[in-house]
Amino acid sequence: MYRIRLFAIRHSRAFEWIYQRVEQVMVALDPVFGKIGYDRIERPVAFTERCIKTVLFDCKMCGQCVLSSTGMSCPMNCPKQLRNGPCGGVRPGGYCEVKPEMKCVWALAWDGASRMKNGAQIETVLPPVERNLEGSSSWLRVSREKAARLREAKEKGRAAVAEAFADARAKEPASAPLAEEPARACGGNK
Amino acid sequence: MMEHMLPSSYAPPPEGHVSHSRLEKVLRSGRFAITAELNPPDSADPSDVYDAARPLAEVADAINATDASGANCHMSSIGISALLTRAGYSPVYQISCRDRNRIAIQGDVLGAAAMGVSNVLCLTGDGVGVGDQPGAKPVFDFDSLSLLRTIKTMRDSGTFLSGRKITNPPRLFLGAAENPCIPPYEWRPERLAKKVAAGAEFIQTNYIFDIPLFENFMSRVREMGLDKKVFILAGVGPLASARAARWMRSNVPGIHVPDALIDRMEKSSSPGEEGKRICVELIQQIREINGVSGIHVMAYRKEHQVSEIINESGVLSSRSELA
Structure with missing residues (x-):
């Protein structure tokens, strides 16, 4: 999994593109989701999201996915779960202070961001994680809001x-x- | 050193200032500032705190009260800070994100401000694994940046992170740490910019033993105009011996000591004196770097040397008295 995560960060630009497409599809599906009911699709979508993102990014399902602002390097893999950059304990060669065998999640993040189109998003200060959202689908939350x-x-x-x-x-x-x-009345010009 | 403000008074800060901090006044007036780290006692006796503070107070504009640094348990930073304000000293209350969640920290910030604390330093904190109780649960609810932004919101908007109103907001001068001499070198200045955006008004760096690395960092910082937005205090301290330096390098997270310095310590017949001399030289070299506003002295178990080191370096000899 660690290898695949490193692969995803190396190809952050491609994954950024894929992510934007996934988001577009999810946003387009909003009327369908609305009809089925967001409550009802939450669990199956969260399950799918967990499967895909665990393989690709070692996702921890924090429910507040910020991969696009972290060079496609999941910050929840940082043992300190930092959301805004590396701590002051990074070891020589860019290895983690707490898990010396692992590359610093944030050193990788900045590296990944430097290859992304909207990589400068990494400069935005992010709030702390709302722990009560853990396990929920971030994809649904984002597309629904959009x-x-x-x-x-x-x-x-x-x-x-x-x-x-x-x-x-x-x-x-x-x-x-x-x-x-009413939803059915609209869409005459589609 | 004396902060002429009773802990119980709640007055608006002076014009152009965010707090009553002496450190803020010194820095905003363009004077070269000195801060020093207090070695926290493993004791409940207040006189142990005062004994540790006295040698630092001779030269320091503010005294840092560490928050279980290295994940080792000592007297709390809020306790030390409260004792220091009682005696008229100006503490820098260090807050680490490792041990407390957002509910505890926001409450402590109000409590500290009410006790007369006017400087805080927001830190991530070392991992619990390096400390004396590695089985402890690491909290890390905030990181240093979300903590900075939260205290800034409490101060400037007068609300908790929940949006609930604070009737009398804390007047605090906000600090953060930076570590220019460890990877990822190329992103450290960007990280500093992010801390400034989050609300940092002063920076205390970890130990600087490698002047060329620090100069690289500072030149990028100047290019980005950050030295105009934040006061940077460079961290220094005397090495005890070559062995201690090697131990620190491999056991304390985030400390980089170049081999050349360790060699120099090894060859010296009196390593204690040599460590002090190196520290004085480092201060003099750092002083010459544009964009540096002061020095932060971390003289662990060498607190008695702090005023000697500062006096020998000459950084205070040309400083005028603060009105």
């Missing part, structure tokens, strides 16, 4: 139209509607 953001942006557009044509909306509400749309 889908909600997209919906919100769409809402803003509708609100702007309604405001610009305020008198039309007052006389003919259907010309600039603001009510929530």
Whole structure:
């Protein structure tokens, strides 16, 4: 597993690309997930996510995946579980203070980030892990949030139209509607 | 050294300052600052803390109270800090993320500030495995950066990390550590930038025994303009003997001693004196490096030498008194 993890970090750029595609698919599936119910798909998706990411990244299922900001090197493999960079105890040659046979997760992370398109994300200060999210699907959490953001942006557009044509909306509400749309009614232009 | 502020007073900090810290005043006024590390007692007697503080107080602007460094159990940093403020000394309260979670740490920060502490140093902490009780559970709920950002939020926004309001926020000068002489060398300055972004206002480095490595680090730091955003105090200390230096290098995490220095110690007829001389020379060389704002002396079991070392180095001879 350690070897595969090192492989993934060496090919951080490729995995970054794959990750972005996976996210796009998950976001596109938001209406389907919504229909089935996010609660109901949580367990099977989390199970799949765990299987894939354990093999590739030695994932610990913290539920708050930040691989894209850590050079595809999972920070939960750091014995101190640091989320913001290497500690001051890194051994000569870049080996871990606590597990001397392992390369420092964060030395690898910076290395991986240097090959990624959005590698500079590693400079962002990350909050502590919310331990109560452990074991849950990070993929679902991220895609669901992104889908909600997209919906919100769409809402803003509708609100702007309604405001610009305020008198039309007052006389003919259907010309600039603001009510929530049933999923089946939308998608006419897809 | 005396902090003319009773622990019970809660006044706004002076203009342009975030705290009542003497260290902050010295640094912001452009003076070369000295801090020193106190060897924490394995005792419950306050006089042991004062005995350890006295030789440091002669030259130090602030005294660091370590938080079970090397994962060895000693009197707590919050206890030592509270005793030091009572006696009018200015402590740097060290907080390690190894032993306490976010609930304990945020509470301790308020408690320390209420006791008159005005400097904190946010540290990750050494792993429990190197200490005297390797079976302990490592906590690491925060890391040093999320800890910095949390205390900054408590101070500047007046809220806990939960968003709950703090009626009177702690006035603290925020510090962090850096270790320029160990891998990954090329990313250490980036890591420093991240600590500044998280809220660090001063930095105390681990031991600098390798001047060329430190110079490389500092030149990148200057390129990134970080020396204008944060006060950097370089860590120094006297080596006791070649054997002790070798032991430290292989047993204490994060300490790099070049072979040349160990050779020099080995060849000397009086290693104690030689260690002191090397320390004085290092301080004089560090002083000449642009962007360094002060020195942090860690003279473990050689505390009595600290004021001699500082005086011999001459770094304070040209310093004017703080008004």
